[in-house]
Amino acid sequence: MPQLRFSACLVVGFAIISAPLASIAEESAATESPAPSAPVMPERPSTPSRSEAMAADLVRQLSAGEFISLKEGDVDFVALWRPANVGSPKGVVILLPGDGESANWPSGIGPLRRGLPDHGWHTLSLSLPDSPTLTPPASASDAAEQAPEAPGDETDAQAEQADATDAPNEAGYLPEDTAAPPAEPPLEPDDGEAPTDEQSLQPDQSERIAERIEAALGFARSKQPKRIVLLGQRTGGYWAARFLQQQGPSDVQHLIMVRPQQPEGQDDPLAQLAPTLKVATGDFYYKDGLGSQSAALERLNASRRLDHPAYRQVGLPPHTGDRQVDQEQLVRRVRGWLDKEM
Numbered sequence: 001m002p003q004l005r006f007s008a009c010l011v012v013g014f015a016i017i018s019a020p021l022a023s024i025a026e027e028s029a030a031t032e033s034p035a036p037s038a039p040v041m042p043e044r045p046s047t048p049s050r051s052e053a054m055a056a057d058l059v060r061q062l063s064a065g066e067f068i069s070l071k072e073g074d075v076d077f078v079a080l081w082r083p084a085n086v087g088s089p090k091g092v093v094i095l096l097p098g099d100g101e102s103a104n105w106p107s108g109i110g111p112l113r114r115g116l117p118d119h120g121w122h123t124l125s126l127s128l129p130d131s132p133t134l135t136p137p138a139s140a141s142d143a144a145e146q147a148p149e150a151p152g153d154e155t156d157a158q159a160e161q162a163d164a165t166d167a168p169n170e171a172g173y174l175p176e177d178t179a180a181p182p183a184e185p186p187l188e189p190d191d192g193e194a195p196t197d198e199q200s201l202q203p204d205q206s207e208r209i210a211e212r213i214e215a216a217l218g219f220a221r222s223k224q225p226k227r228i229v230l231l232g233q234r235t236g237g238y239w240a241a242r243f244l245q246q247q248g249p250s251d252v253q254h255l256i257m258v259r260p261q262q263p264e265g266q267d268d269p270l271a272q273l274a275p276t277l278k279v280a281t282g283d284f285y286y287k288d289g290l291g292s293q294s295a296a297l298e299r300l301n302a303s304r305r306l307d308h309p310a311y312r313q314v315g316l317p318p319h320t321g322d323r324q325v326d327q328e329q330l331v332r333r334v335r336g337w338l339d340k341e342m
Contacts (some may be wrong), residue, residue, distance in 0.1 A: 054102040055127045062104070070126075070215040072208055079216060080104060080125040082117045090342065091227030092220040093256075094213070095125040098234025099263065103127045106323075108233045108258050108330060115331035121338070122223065124216055128236065129208045131263060206266075209239045210247065217249060227342065231256040231334070235263040241274040242266075254341060256282040256334060259292060260299075271295070275303035280310040282337045284330075288318035312337065 055078040059067055062080070069076045080103045084090070093116055097109045103125040104110045113123040213230070220228050228251055232240035237257030244255060255277060262270045274281060281303075285296040296313060303311035314333055319326050 050130050072211045078127045082123045084120050084122045085117045086120045090120040091225040092122040093229045093231050094216045096232040096236030096240050098236045099131040111327035119335045213243050228252045229254040233258040234261045238262050238270050244277050254280045258284045271298045271302045275306050275308050280341045283313045287315045
């Protein structure tokens, strides 16, 4: 009996002592648990380029039948297609806008793409990649606000006001409300610093534009047209001429340049590029711009020295101040040149 009472006391005593020890162990384990890891910030989506934002804006505004998707390598881009409004089309005119301009730009490109189908021409207007000199928009909404919403809006008047000056500048005749030069030049890498993988893999702008023109030609050829014409406005005229010089497609025998402008950063002068092409060339410029007149004269003299058989310049009359009248005049002159050359 004394032994049983002693054993019972040991059991009760051990239980009394172990209870607080277990509580202390639990508190210690809770204290030593690892701190929660810092929350992972979600990755911000990349900001679309100005040209991508303007193209997306056009897709929202225009009917589904007007835009098509073409491929530049593995990248899709938007083009605007309008079939000719006649039973026997004369051919396809591929339109290249200038830097900072959309495929439906209210000055030149838009009126031509909508007007030429009434005179027997299919039109295919391309959206081109941004120039490296363009300042990217802070957001997609910012770029969309800077893009023209539709023909006849306030942006049209601003574009026409920029046309009226028509003086060449280093940005490539960019409207102030559409594309501004960079606030400060980019920092140059230190001597011997190799470009990053992303920079080395980034295609050159000229290569990207050439791929887009090739894609447009492929689409145009699928329509089995009688003729294919390249028409470029501002810097788009330069890229069209450069493509013809480098690629020389046999089925493109006509080039139209509307107020052509050499892009910043390109070494080949336009006056030494366009006149060397052995294709019928229409060089359109405005007579009320002193800078454009002197540049046009330089191109004309170069074509004369090379004895170009089909280089024609068309001096457009000064702006009237009426946007619709001025654009109808341009469409009429381009159509007249096409009819004469065909």
